[in-house]
Amino acid sequence: xxxxxxxxxxxxxLDHLESVEGPDLVLPADLMSELLRLAVPHEDVGxxxxxxxxxxxxxxxxxxxxxRSLVSTMGDLDGPPPFVPLPELGxxxxxxVHLAALPHTRAYHRRLGVPEEVSFATFTDLGRNMAVHRKxxxxxxxxxxxxxxLHARGLLYALGRLQFNRATLGRAAGEAVRAAGLPGGPGxxxxxxxxxxxxxxxxxGECDASFARARRFFPRHFPDGKxxxxxxxxxxxxxxLARRLPDDAxxxxxxxxxxLFDRFDDSEMLAxxxxxxxxxxxxxxxxxxxxxxxxxxxxxxxxxxxxxGWLPF
Numbered sequence: 133x134x135x136x137x138x139x140x141x142x143x144x145x146l147d148h149l150e151s152v153e154g155p156d157l158v159l160p161a162d163l164m165s166e167l168l169r170l171a172v173p174h175e176d177v178g179x180x181x182x183x184x185x186x187x188x189x190x191x192x193x194x195x196x197x198x199x200r201s202l203v204s205t206m207g208d209l210d211g212p213p214p215f216v217p218l219p220e221l222g223x224x225x226x227x228x229v230h231l232a233a234l235p236h237t238r239a240y241h242r243r244l245g246v247p248e249e250v251s252f253a254t255f256t257d258l259g260r261n262m263a264v265h266r267k268x269x270x271x272x273x274x275x276x277x278x279x280x281x282l283h284a285r286g287l288l289y290a291l292g293r294l295q296f297n298r299a300t301l302g303r304a305a306g307e308a309v310r311a312a313g314l315p316g317g318p319g320x321x322x323x324x325x326x327x328x329x330x331x332x333x334x335x336x337g338e339c340d341a342s343f344a345r346a347r348r349f350f351p352r353h354f355p356d357g358k359x360x361x362x363x364x365x366x367x368x369x370x371x372x373l374a375r376r377l378p379d380d381a382x383x384x385x386x387x388x389x390x391x392l393f394d395r396f397d398d399s400e401m402l403a404x405x406x407x408x409x410x411x412x413x414x415x416x417x418x419x420x421x422x423x424x425x426x427x428x429x430x431x432x433x434x435x436x437x438x439x440x441g442w443l444p445f
Contacts, residue, residue, distance in 0.1 A: 135191065135193065145213040153204070158232060176262055179223075198229040198233075199232045201213075205285055206236065206237070207240060207286045209300060215278045224274070231258075246353055250291065257295070261274055262274055263330055264330070288326075289349065291342050299322050300319050301363070304394055305318075305322070309442055316360030320361075323363070324363055333382055334368075334383065335382055347445065364442075366438050367398050368383055368439075369386075370438055373426070374387055387441075391442055392439045395440065396438050398438040
């Protein structure tokens with residue numbers, strides 16, 4: 133397969149891949165054990181093994197350069213061009229890219245003194261996002277392969293129920309923080325907050341523990357540039373949901389942590405909640421309080437949007 137022809141609509145990315153230098157592509161010696169350690173769903177293990185790229189092919193060339201792209205920007209807040217969907221290479225191409233990159237990320241974690249349990253929890257997001265892809269689409273694959281670039285480049289860490297990534301404030305967030313009187317603004321150090329799927333209820337206690345861990349973890353392992361705030365942009369911060377859910381709902385408690393300053397259209401909001409069951413918005417299931425609240429919201433003509441907010445570090 134001519135992979136360069138596949139990338140003709142992404143010339144900047146192709147130029148980057150052709151110019152980047154770095155390690156040769158090396159896949160895990162015990163591939164099956166590595167897949168199981170990374171929580172790859174059992175139904176995907178066999179197909180992933182069967183999809184192993186062959187040395188000397190276009191897929192091998194591209195995977196090697198994707199790994200070099202990740203390694204060459206390890207720890208840098210300014211990242212390389214994001215990975216783009218390449219369905220022609222099969223559902224597991226980027227799984228192999230990240231498998232080959234993880235030894236380099238592990239070495240980076242060790243240099244920083246990141247505990248093994250944090251590295252392990254962070255990397256299992258690979259398998260989790262394969263489960264998310266199946267939930268969303270009813271088919272195998274890796275959900276949003278560009279998302280795992282944050283993990284592979286040593287920017288994102290799983291700390292209990294929540295995940296946090298090193299970042300800087302954009303214009304809107306920086307201005308909102310400055311208007312609130314905090315010593316920061318656009319470009320200031322920050323953390324992004326993320327709520328992974330398949331990790332159980334979003335209870336206040338679990339969130340408290342995660343935020344407390346983040347406030348210890350990042351100054352210890354990244355002493356330069358202490359974050360000013362933590363930000364979150366998510367469908368979970370849809371303020372309309374707070375009016376439809378009970379006051380004791382976990383999502384309502386999560387929303388109350390943040391100072392909201394903006395919203396954004398989120399066409400995937402229903403997919404987050406219902407997975408493949410969101411295909412027919414007129415017949416959304418109501419199996420939980422959340423599903424009922426979202427279905428009521430849509431039925432009343434509410435928009436699918438997310439909120440953006442911040443809280444002090």
